[in-house]
Amino acid sequence: GENVEQHPSTLSVQEGDSAVIKCTYSDSASNYFPWYKQELGKGPQLIIDIRSNVGEKKDQRIAVTLNKTAKHFSLHITETQPEDSAVYFCAANERAGNQFYFGTGTSLTVIP
Amino acid sequence: ETGVTQSPTHLIKTRGQQVTLRCSSQSGHNTVSWYQQALGQGPQFIFQYYREEENGRGNFPPRFSGLQFPNYSSELNVNALELDDSALYLCASSLSGRGRNEQFFGPGTRLTVL
Numbered sequence: 001g002e003n004v005e006q007h008p009s010t011l012s013v014q015e016g017d018s019a020v021i022k023c024t025y026s027d028s029a030s031n032y033f034p035w036y037k038q039e040l041g042k043g044p045q046l047i048i049d050i051r052s053n054v055g056e057k058k059d060q061r062i063a064v065t066l067n068k069t070a071k072h073f074s075l076h077i078t079e080t081q082p083e084d085s086a087v088y089f090c091a092a093n094e095r096a097g098n099q100f101y102f103g104t105g106t107s108l109t110v111i112p
Numbered sequence: 113e114t115g116v117t118q119s120p121t122h123l124i125k126t127r128g129q130q131v132t133l134r135c136s137s138q139s140g141h142n143t144v145s146w147y148q149q150a151l152g153q154g155p156q157f158i159f160q161y162y163r164e165e166e167n168g169r170g171n172f173p174p175r176f177s178g179l180q181f182p183n184y185s186s187e188l189n190v191n192a193l194e195l196d197d198s199a200l201y202l203c204a205s206s207l208s209g210r211g212r213n214e215q216f217f218g219p220g221t222r223l224t225v226l
Contacts (some may be wrong), residue, residue, distance in 0.1 A: 006154075032213040043116075043202055043217035044155065051213075068190055091156050093213050099145065100204075100215060102154030 002027040004092050013080050014111050018082025021106045023090035024072045030092040033073045034100070035064060046073070049090075053103045080110045116218035122131050125226045133188040133221045135203030142156050143185040143208040145215060146178060149200040162208050175210075176198070187197055198225045 003026040013019050025033075036044035050057045050064045050073065057064050061080075064107035066073040075086055087107050091100040117136045125131050137144050143162045147155035157170035163179035175191040183199055184205070200222050204215040 002197075004154075034214070036217070043118075043219045046214060046216060049214065076163060086203075095213075099157035099160065100147075100155075101157070104154050105152070 002092050002094065002101040003028055004090060004101045006090050006106060007058075008102065008106060009020070009104065010107045010109075012109045012111060015080060015082060017080055019075075019077045019080055019110075020110055021090070021108070022072060023074070023103050024070075025092040025101075026071065027092070027094060028068075028071065029094050030101075031095070032093040033064070033066060034090055034091050035062075035075050036089045038089060038105075040086075042091060053079045077108075080108075082110050084108060085110045088091045093112050099105070116203060116216055118201075118203050118218040118221050120221060121219070122224075126197065126226050127193055127195060128193045129193050130189065131193060131223060133190075133201050133203075133223070135188070135205075136187045137184045137200045137203075137205030138216050139184070140211060141205035141207050141216075142184050143206045144180055145183065145204045145206070146186070146188045147202040147204065147217075148172070151199070155182070156204055158188070167208075193225045194200055195225050199224060 006023045034049035038044045063076040087105045090103040145160040146158040149155045150212045159169040164180045192208045202218040202220045203218045
């Protein structure tokens with residue numbers, strides 16, 4: 001089955017700086033890679049996703065890059081704000097309707 | 113558009129008891145997936161329901177079972193509760209077919225087994 005690894009497990013940045021979270025996956029058949037933000041006491045919220053036919057996707061301050069050859073993808077948050085503080089999870093999915101495999105999460109703290 | 117809802121929010125049970133958790137999928141979605149999230153971990157896939165039938169299962173024992181109803185809502189049942197079953201149980205709804213992958217999560221049910 002698929003194995004998703006995520007680094008770092010914790011990340012602290014100053015407000016306004018950028019944050020980068022990296023994930024690797026093992027199954028070359030995976031073709032959909034979402035990122036979720038989970039705040040304390042809440043369920044994961046989908047913030048951005050990318051499919052294997054695209055190398056990069058951007059949505060305002062958030063971007064995701066995918067390297068299919070190396071089997072890794074990354075989340076980039078620019079101009080970080082205190083409200084970006086949360087746990088972020090990456091995931092991989094082989095086909096629509098199939099299960100998601102999640103990373104172990106990155107706890108991001110943005111220091112005002 | 114109504115989001116994914118789950119009930120109850122919190123639940124405390126004792127070892128050996130049985131529990132039923134409920135999920136209402138997002139409007140227009142026909143598939144429900146259940147995940148278990150232990151403290152400090154990523155969600156782990158339990159199973160998925162599509163058209164009222166199990167459509168994939170993770171590495172969980174048979175005492176974890178589920179149902180999906182004609183209105184696409186779903187239940188997760190856990191029998192013979194063990195201490196390690198203490199976790200946040202998440203329901204995610206999606207629209208299967210047409211190559212759509214996106215899953216949207218509910219707020220979860222926090223289960224504590226004493």
